Every structure is written in structure tokens, then in C-alpha cells.
Amino acid sequence: MSKVLNELTAIASNNESLILQALNASNQRQVAELVKVDASTVSRMKTDKKTNGLTEVEFIGSLLAALELKVVPESDVYCSPEIAEATRVYLAHAFTSREYMRILFK
Known part of the structure; x- marks a missing residue:
């Protein structure tokens, strides 16, 4: 097959x-x-x-x-592959930012 x-x-x-x-x-x-x-x-x-x-x-x-x-x-939420990729890139950059991490874990 x-x-x-x-x-x-x-x-x-x-x-x-x-x-x-x-x-x-x-x-x-x-x-x-x-x-x-x-x-x-x-x-x-x-x-x-x-x-x-x-x-x-x-x-x-x-x-x-x-x-x-x-x-x-x-109840599931649809997310296109493009949105998922954009979110991945955003989070990758956010979590490597010292300033972001400082604000997040204040």
C-alpha cells in the first residue's frame, strides 16, 4: 500500500x-x-x-x-499552519529575550 x-x-x-x-x-x-x-x-x-x-x-x-x-x-480551536509557525517564531524570540523573561517572571 x-x-x-x-x-x-x-x-x-x-x-x-x-x-x-x-x-x-x-x-x-x-x-x-x-x-x-x-x-x-x-x-x-x-x-x-x-x-x-x-x-x-x-x-x-x-x-x-x-x-x-x-x-x-x-470545542477544538483551528489554527492554520502559517499561524502556528508565526507563533513558534514569536515564542522562540520571546523566550530568548532577557527583558521578556524578566517581565514574565517578575
Whole structure:
């Protein structure tokens, strides 16, 4: 298997896992009502294999991975790689500054 396919599969598996964890931690009846389906539909999405050999949750996880998207908890905060790099550079400079350290640990 290629490195790209391995990474895609790992991301898809992580997406599926997060979706299943969230479903298992939720009140599935309420979730079903919110998306206007029967509770049994949500249950089947987790367990019934389709002709492609995937459950709907597995398919959604794979689809998101193929689209280079990922599932994260709503409370997580997104930071672009550019912002993360700028923060790293800023902190690297800040922590080498005697004046900054003096103010920080006053």
C-alpha cells in the first residue's frame, strides 16, 4: 500500500472513530430527531455494511479523508499552519529575550 493510501486510511479511521465516539456518547434518539430521521436509521448507519463493504459512518470518514477534511470536536480551536509557525517564531524570540523573561517572571 502506498504511503498516501496509508495516511488516507489512518485519517479515515480516525474520522470514523471520532464520529462513533460522539454517537455513542450522545442521546442517539435526540440526534436522530435533530437530523429528522428515525433512531433506527442512526443505528443502521453504524452497523449495516453497504455494497462497498463499508458502513455509512466508515464511508463518511473515508469521504472526508479523501476530501482532505477531518473530524474534530466542536470545542477544538483551528489554527492554520502559517499561524502556528508565526507563533513558534514569536515564542522562540520571546523566550530568548532577557527583558521578556524578566517581565514574565517578575
